[in-house]
Amino acid sequence: MGAQRHSSRVAILGSAATPVGRLAPRYGQMADGLEHDILAEVAADALLDAGISPDRVDAAIFTQNPPTTRQLGFATFMMAQLGLQCRGLVTEVSQLGLTGGVAFDQAAAQIQLGQAEYSLALGVVRQSLGDMSMAMDFGIRAVGDVNFQAPFAIPPIGWYALDCARYIHEHGASREDIAHVTVKSREYARHNPLAQFRQPLSIREVMEQRPIVDPLGLFEVPARADGAICLVLCSEETAVASGQPYVIVSGRGFYHEGHHQISDHPHSITEFASARLAVKTSLVQAGVTLADIDLAELYAPCTITEILVTESIGMFDRGEGYRALLQGDTSIGGRSPVNTSGGCLARGHPPQLTGLYGLLELREQLLGQAGERQVPGARLGLHTCELGNYNATLAHVLEAPQ
Amino acid sequence: MSLSLIELGLNRPLPIEITKITEPFWEGLTEGDFLVARCNNCRRLSFPPRAICPQCHAREFDWQPVSGRGTLYSVSKVEQSPSLYGILSPMRVAVVDLEEGIRIVTRLLPGSNNVEIDANVKLVITSHPDGYHYAARMDDV
Numbered sequence: 001m002g003a004q005r006h007s008s009r010v011a012i013l014g015s016a017a018t019p020v021g022r023l024a025p026r027y028g029q030m031a032d033g034l035e036h037d038i039l040a041e042v043a044a045d046a047l048l049d050a051g052i053s054p055d056r057v058d059a060a061i062f063t064q065n066p067p068t069t070r071q072l073g074f075a076t077f078m079m080a081q082l083g084l085q086c087r088g089l090v091t092e093v094s095q096l097g098l099t100g101g102v103a104f105d106q107a108a109a110q111i112q113l114g115q116a117e118y119s120l121a122l123g124v125v126r127q128s129l130g131d132m133s134m135a136m137d138f139g140i141r142a143v144g145d146v147n148f149q150a151p152f153a154i155p156p157i158g159w160y161a162l163d164c165a166r167y168i169h170e171h172g173a174s175r176e177d178i179a180h181v182t183v184k185s186r187e188y189a190r191h192n193p194l195a196q197f198r199q200p201l202s203i204r205e206v207m208e209q210r211p212i213v214d215p216l217g218l219f220e221v222p223a224r225a226d227g228a229i230c231l232v233l234c235s236e237e238t239a240v241a242s243g244q245p246y247v248i249v250s251g252r253g254f255y256h257e258g259h260h261q262i263s264d265h266p267h268s269i270t271e272f273a274s275a276r277l278a279v280k281t282s283l284v285q286a287g288v289t290l291a292d293i294d295l296a297e298l299y300a301p302c303t304i305t306e307i308l309v310t311e312s313i314g315m316f317d318r319g320e321g322y323r324a325l326l327q328g329d330t331s332i333g334g335r336s337p338v339n340t341s342g343g344c345l346a347r348g349h350p351p352q353l354t355g356l357y358g359l360l361e362l363r364e365q366l367l368g369q370a371g372e373r374q375v376p377g378a379r380l381g382l383h384t385c386e387l388g389n390y391n392a393t394l395a396h397v398l399e400a401p402q
Numbered sequence: 403m404s405l406s407l408i409e410l411g412l413n414r415p416l417p418i419e420i421t422k423i424t425e426p427f428w429e430g431l432t433e434g435d436f437l438v439a440r441c442n443n444c445r446r447l448s449f450p451p452r453a454i455c456p457q458c459h460a461r462e463f464d465w466q467p468v469s470g471r472g473t474l475y476s477v478s479k480v481e482q483s484p485s486l487y488g489i490l491s492p493m494r495v496a497v498v499d500l501e502e503g504i505r506i507v508t509r510l511l512p513g514s515n516n517v518e519i520d521a522n523v524k525l526v527i528t529s530h531p532d533g534y535h536y537a538a539r540m541d542d543v
Contacts, residue, residue, distance in 0.1 A: 133484040140484070147424065148450035149507050151415045151535070152495050153483040161478035162497055169476075169519040214479035258456070262497060264449045266505045269476065269497070 010108040011239035011246040012363050012398070013118075014050025014232035016042045020196040020348030020357065023226035024129035035069050038228045039124040040081040046120070046230035051244050057232075058116030059088030061107045063099045063123030063352040067138060068130035088116035092123075096142055097299055099123075100229075100355025101385035101394040107233050108249055117238060122230035125350035135224075143261055143388065157221045157302055159261055159389045161213035164304035167270045168215065171319035175215045178322055179206045181303035182219050182345050184331050189342025191372035194357070196225050196348030220303045222349035229356045231363075240401075247366045250380075251288070251397030253281025261389045272312040272390035279313040279384065279395045286380075286397035290314055293397075294378040295337040295365055297358035299385040301344045301351075306330075309384060310338060332373060340365060340373050355385035359396065366400040404434030405470045405536075406526045408511070413532045415487040424451050426465050431534040436470060436525050438504055439463035449504050470525040472500040472538070477510060477517060498523055498538050514540035 023038055025031040032038070047054055060082075062075040071077055075092040084090075088110045093102045100123065107121035127135065136155055143159055144150045154162075167173060183203050189195035201219065209218035239246035255277040262269060283289060290313065298313075300306035307321035315336055316324045324330060330338035341347040341361035344354060362381035364370045370378075381398045420428050427450070430437035438449045443460035454461050475497040483489040494510035494517070510517070511526070522541035527534055 133486055136482075136484040137486060140487075144507070145450055146416075147418055151418070151487075152507060152509050153415060153480060153487050153489050153493065154478075154495050154507065155480065158478055158480050158495060161480075162476040162495070165478055165519065166476040166497075210481070211479070212481055214481075262505060262507065264447070264504055264506070266475070266499050266503070 008112055009236040010111045010233055010249045011236050012231055012249070012359070013234050013239050013242060013244055013246045014046045014052070015230065015360050015363060016045035016049055017194060017229035017357065017360055018042060018227055019194045020225050020227040020350060022128045023126045023228065034071065035065060035124045035126050036071055036074070036078055036081050038126065039078065039122060039230070042124070042228045043082055043120060043122055043230040046122070046232050050232040051242060052118055052232070054082060054084055056118045057084050057120060058086050059107060059110035059119035060084060060086060060090050061103045061110070061119065061121050062092040063103045063356070064092045064094035065123070066125055066127045066130070066352065067134070068127040088119060094352070096387035097351060097354065098385050098387045098392060098394055099352040100357070101396070104231065104356060104359055104396070105252065105394060107231070111233055111235050117234060119233045120230055121233065121356060123353050123356065124228040125353050126226045128224050128226050149261070155213065157216065158213045160302040160305050161216050163269050163308060163389065164215050164302070167304060167308065170270060171322070173322045176203060176207055177326060178303050178307060179203060179220055180325055181306050182206045184325065185339060185343045185346035187332060188340050188373050189346030192342050192347055195342045195346055196223065197342070197346045216302055216304070219345070222301050222344045225348035225350045227348065227350040227353050227357065229353055229360060231356060231359065245367050246401065247363050248399045248401060249396055250399040251282035251284070251286030253278040253285065253395040254393070255281070256392040260391055269389060270308055271318065272308055272393065274393040275309050275312040275384060275386065275390050276314065278393035279382065282382070282395040282397045286399065288380060288397065293380050293382045295340055295362070295375045296382040297339055297341060297361050299344070299354055299358065300339065301349055303345065306338060306343065309390065312390070337375050340370065340375060358383050358385065359398070362398045366398055405436060407434065407529055408526050408537070409529045412488060412490065412530060414530045414535045415489050423453055427451050428534070430465070430467065431527050431536060434527060435467040436527070436536060437465040437467055438502065440466050447502060447504050449506055468500050468502050468504065468525065472498045472523050472525065474517070474519055474521050474523050474540070475499045475505065476519060496523070496538050498525070500525070509537040511537050511539040511543070513543040516540060516542055
């Protein structure tokens with residue numbers, strides 16, 4: 001394409017992240033550091049990875065911390081930790097599961113608007129010591145009308161369970177068919193040093209777990225997870241001139257359906273319209289088709305969610321996603337690798353950061369740095385994150401430079 | 403048309419803030435009716451009640467009782483609820499499609515051995531020490 005499109009593209013030039021898992025101390029032990037300490041070290045590592053000095057950073061978009069973080073005013077407080085002086089924008093963003101993706105999207109916009117030469121998308125989650133009842137209450141009130149749905153105490157994963165029950169009813173899949181997403185996710189995560197759960201699981205071990213939100217059991221929903229991550233962004237020209245390895249953001253799409261969780265006017269909950277539309281927009285902007293995509297990192301907190309997204313974006317026909325999974329199409333060596341990081345179920349799901357960890361996985365894959373989970377010759381990656389019951393989707397296409 | 407009333411010993415799980423917009427709905431429950439709002443302009447039905455119609459942005463609504471008849475669109479059983487909700491876990495939750503074309507989320511009361519998707523359900527009013535609420539149960543209960 002012409003120089004105009006070329007000049008507006010953004011690159012990811014550097015990154016750093018902690019493994020997903022537990023950043024809070026064990027009982028009776030001293031913490032390594034508070035949230036701002038943990039993130040300061042990760043951001044410094046990301047700048048070293050990008051090969052730039054802190055005074056080059058013009059913008060920093062933070063994911064808002066969960067309510068377990070005591071330090072408020074977090075983004076501006078972090079500026080003092082990092083010693084950054086910025087002429088672009090410093091802020092924190094929060095929009096449920098979209099949060100990490102929105103931080104990335106806005107950091108990229110800072111580059112495209114010319115307000116920053118380098119920008120950061122970053123955040124930290126340290127919630128593993130938090131009160132479980134409070135965390136559940138926050139989750140329930142985030143995913144339902146506080147007066148008309150929250151009283152029925154449906155947690156975020158409960159909505160995916162409702163999707164799952166309906167999908168099983170419509171397509172004749174079994175719970176076990178769908179649970180294979182966890183087995184596949186663990187196979188990938190074995191080879192991901194950032195993953196929370198790196199031990200393989202058999203389908204029998206998944207099926208033996210206690211129910212959490214029927215028809216989903218313990219290993220079919222995400223565990224609580226902490227993490228910290230920072231991506232360094234700049235223009236494609238700046239990345240080329242740097243001589244450092246980079247990947248390009250070649251497409252972006254967004255869509256909000258105009259309802260939250262479900263509409264009061266019936267629609268299918270097993271087809272995510274926002275995912276279909278946002279991904280289509282991102283592919284068109286990138287000038288590619290879904291068939292060109294080498295791997296996809298799809299925000300999918302529960303097993304069923306991954307299947308529904310693969311169908312919704314057109315990777316598989318409706319009702320065929322679980323069959324494709326069982327045939328190994330989305331596994332290592334399959335024709336459509338999905339969530340090679342291990343995804344929310346094995347790489348782990350610190351909710352505000354999941355979008356950023358997914359983008360990091362694509363970066364590693366497209367740079368050929370993914371070790372034994374590497375998709376050979378990967379040049380194009382698709383990323384999604386979402387909110388509600390995929391009522392809104394933010395999609396990005398990442399590309400390895402030619 | 404009055405819906406069945408079922409006595410439950412526990413308080414409603416969360417304190418409900420009644421407003422000028424939602425008061426007619428809660429008042430309706432005390433008289434055995436589950437009311438939905440119909441936009442005076444475009445006639446779209448809304449539940450929960452809203453300040454404005456999401457379809458045409460008009461602000462005037464009529465209230466209409468539903469029959470209570472519907473089908474079970476989907477169902478889950480939530481094994482654990484936060485202690486502050488005072489809910490006896492596990493609890494079944496349901497997506498119910500009412501015959502008027504309105505979809506709601508509510509609790510599915512126990513008592514049926516035939517909890518099947520697309521089967522008939524009916525809305526009921528539940529009476530609690532602190533007021534009225536609503537739930538669904540399978541049609542065979």
